[in-house]
Amino acid sequence: MKSIREIIGSRKTLRAWLIFAVVVLWVAAQTLASAQAPATFEPPGPNIALGKSYTLDPAPNYKHCTDDGDLQQLTDGDHIPQTYQALWGFPGCVGWTKQGPVAITLDLGD
Numbered sequence: 167m168k169s170i171r172e173i174i175g176s177r178k179t180l181r182a183w184l185i186f187a188v189v190v191l192w193v194a195a196q197t198l199a200s201a202q203a204p205a206t207f208e209p210p211g212p213n214i215a216l217g218k219s220y221t222l223d224p225a226p227n228y229k230h231c232t233d234d235g236d237l238q239q240l241t242d243g244d245h246i247p248q249t250y251q252a253l254w255g256f257p258g259c260v261g262w263t264k265q266g267p268v269a270i271t272l273d274l275g276d
């Protein structure tokens with residue numbers, strides 16, 4: 167039966183293997199960290215809908231997010247906090263339930 171020393175080889179070889187193992191673990195940790203990091207949105211340009219008015223047909227009817235702000239919330243520039251888990255209940259959202267197609271007509275001006 168071979169000893170550990172015989173299997174691993176010299177101290178120099180062991181050191182090389184340890185360095186290799188550390189590098190592999192570091193790369194794996196970096197890959198996992200980047201895969202789990204929240205995606206950051208990079209807008210392709212200025213938000214031309216920001217602050218513009220719009221109409222909704224039919225009117226929103228989802229009780230958990232329908233409120234007086236529905237006619238501003240789609241273009242007010244606000245975003246749901248990333249920590250908010252249920253966007254369908256966030257007051258800043260606009261929603262419908264048991265509804266067919268919805269027409270959102272945005273007035274971009276001239």
Ligand SMILES: [Ca+2]
Pocket residue numbers: 231232233235236239256257258259260261
């Ligand atoms: Ca709302």
